[in-house]
Amino acid sequence: MNQRVIVDPVTRIEGHLRIEAETDAEGRITRASSAGTMVRGLEIILRDRDPRDAWAFAQRICGVCTLVHGIASVRSVEHALGIAIPRNAELIRNLMIAAQYVHDHVMHFYHLHALDWVDVVSALKADPKRTSELAQSLSGYARSSPGYFSDVRKKLKGFVDAGQLGIFANGYWGHPAYRLPPEANLMAVAHYLDALAWQRDVVKLHAVFGGKNPHPMFLVGGVPCAISLHTDRAGRGGGHGKGPHFRGGDGATALNVVGLQTVQNVIRQMRQFVDQVYVPDTLAIAGFYKDWFTQGEGVGNFMTFGDFPAKGMGDPSGYLIPGGVILDRDLKKVHPIDFQAEGEIQEFVSHAWYDYGGGKDQGLHPWKGETKLNYTGPKPPYKQLDLEQSYSWLKSPRWKGKPVEVGPLARVLMLYATGHQPTKELAGMALKKLGVPMAALFSTLGRTAARTLETKLIADAMQGWYDELVANIKGGDLNTFNGAKWEPSTWPKQARGVGIMEAPRGALSHWIVIEDGRIANYQAIVPSTWNAGPRDAANQQGPYEAALQGHRIHDGRQPVEILRTIHSFDPCIACAVHVAGPGGEAGPAVVTGLAGS
Numbered sequence: 001m002n003q004r005v006i007v008d009p010v011t012r013i014e015g016h017l018r019i020e021a022e023t024d025a026e027g028r029i030t031r032a033s034s035a036g037t038m039v040r041g042l043e044i045i046l047r048d049r050d051p052r053d054a055w056a057f058a059q060r061i062c063g064v065c066t067l068v069h070g071i072a073s074v075r076s077v078e079h080a081l082g083i084a085i086p087r088n089a090e091l092i093r094n095l096m097i098a099a100q101y102v103h104d105h106v107m108h109f110y111h112l113h114a115l116d117w118v119d120v121v122s123a124l125k126a127d128p129k130r131t132s133e134l135a136q137s138l139s140g141y142a143r144s145s146p147g148y149f150s151d152v153r154k155k156l157k158g159f160v161d162a163g164q165l166g167i168f169a170n171g172y173w174g175h176p177a178y179r180l181p182p183e184a185n186l187m188a189v190a191h192y193l194d195a196l197a198w199q200r201d202v203v204k205l206h207a208v209f210g211g212k213n214p215h216p217m218f219l220v221g222g223v224p225c226a227i228s229l230h231t232d233r234a235g236r237g238g239g240h241g242k243g244p245h246f247r248g249g250d251g252a253t254a255l256n257v258v259g260l261q262t263v264q265n266v267i268r269q270m271r272q273f274v275d276q277v278y279v280p281d282t283l284a285i286a287g288f289y290k291d292w293f294t295q296g297e298g299v300g301n302f303m304t305f306g307d308f309p310a311k312g313m314g315d316p317s318g319y320l321i322p323g324g325v326i327l328d329r330d331l332k333k334v335h336p337i338d339f340q341a342e343g344e345i346q347e348f349v350s351h352a353w354y355d356y357g358g359g360k361d362q363g364l365h366p367w368k369g370e371t372k373l374n375y376t377g378p379k380p381p382y383k384q385l386d387l388e389q390s391y392s393w394l395k396s397p398r399w400k401g402k403p404v405e406v407g408p409l410a411r412v413l414m415l416y417a418t419g420h421q422p423t424k425e426l427a428g429m430a431l432k433k434l435g436v437p438m439a440a441l442f443s444t445l446g447r448t449a450a451r452t453l454e455t456k457l458i459a460d461a462m463q464g465w466y467d468e469l470v471a472n473i474k475g476g477d478l479n480t481f482n483g484a485k486w487e488p489s490t491w492p493k494q495a496r497g498v499g500i501m502e503a504p505r506g507a508l509s510h511w512i513v514i515e516d517g518r519i520a521n522y523q524a525i526v527p528s529t530w531n532a533g534p535r536d537a538a539n540q541q542g543p544y545e546a547a548l549q550g551h552r553i554h555d556g557r558q559p560v561e562i563l564r565t566i567h568s569f570d571p572c573i574a575c576a577v578h579v580a581g582p583g584g585e586a587g588p589a590v591v592t593g594l595a596g597s
């Protein structure tokens, strides 16, 4: 019987995502539709405000990729007004963005995605001694003794016996699609718990540079963290006339030696966890699911905007991750992006609950973007969406009319295509270990593996930025702010800018139009919008929708296959629709509805 398998909400993501998958008699997906079920509002809130304040509002788009909207926002204003930031500010921003990647990707792997592959309940059957042998065969990670795994198993048994799986509730435990032996399951559960503790520590990097996390502080023209090696715990000047006074601590208001040492420790902790836990776990788990290297590709087009500048955002030749577009999997040609051209980056609303002044089939460049809400869907509670009409609060962004995938896979492919040697070596090592060809990257697990590989590349790069920052400070360069154009009286009457960056989930852009010192228009095109958006005016599917095509759903009440592919993108619908949630609802468990059609 043909069915419509509905997953709403998709959990272990940020925000509200609904998938409606139409299947044939064999349970194969013939058409999948992706719907964001809550609405954006940030663009409207930003109108008429001071552009120098925009980051503080824009950053509240999301608390997962906590800093990226702050960075994209200040970059949009800097681009509009022609402000160059000091090298120290660039290094500090690079370190903060990189820390966000490492934190976010590890969290995604263990806490949002692993349970699609790891059967928590099966871990109870594991032998702690054999688990220890398995863990020690994979890496030199210290927490790998039989006693350690025995304790984790005991803890887990406590959850299960009490009927309170807590954070592990509502998985499809026992589903035949789970293939790991009990020992691999126990090891992964142990690392899930370790990663929770680890993230609490590494988040300190943001607190040192930006005051807090989530939502650290930013500043148009630089970073708000002054550097002073002469401050004590209370931030008072020290030194007693004897040169630098190397005291200081958590209470200091300026970046000092203690803060820098904390950053160095975080970088070490990050690299250690990535090398000893995240990379080996990804390869070990992926080895049991090689059929997932041949499905879940998506649209076959990939886009990056580029990030981690070495010579300012104005000079893309200095970016660690280059920008460009790869079409139809062809890694031999990278197409340049023209951000200003009207026909390149556009958003469509043909199947979204918005109107455009010029008609629903029009595509708009974001400087001319409109945010006019028009909900025409069924009245809740509803069983099905009308997929022939509008069915999502996400718009459909397109590059030259084409759907493109953004995110870790796009970045790894771009680094590979542009000859980045460490990427080539790392990808080569991973593919060899797994015994799969390069084409395996174009898949559900290829996307997940690419996220792991880029985490290692970026964690390794952090040490270089840190060393350069310390060398600058030692050389007497304490500058973190360019205030030359701080005053609106120095601005032109009208200015337009785009702030680009690579957020963990992919290419992010904030578009600002400034008139008479105020924001006349503001549009954010977010990675999850590129990936999760609905069909466009030409009926082309977005990447999520295309990636689900052809998946065989074995049990419509437990569609773990849909979760595997959707989670491989790491959805954030809060970002994609810039949620304004009225009720502060907690995310309920995965609900699967079957509606015959």
Ligand code: NFE
Pocket: 014, 061, 062, 063, 064, 065, 068, 069, 503, 504, 505, 506, 508, 526, 527, 528, 529, 571, 572, 573, 574, 575, 576
């Ligand atoms: Ni809310 Fe985000 C990232 C942005 S979403 S997580 O990464 O921008 O796509």
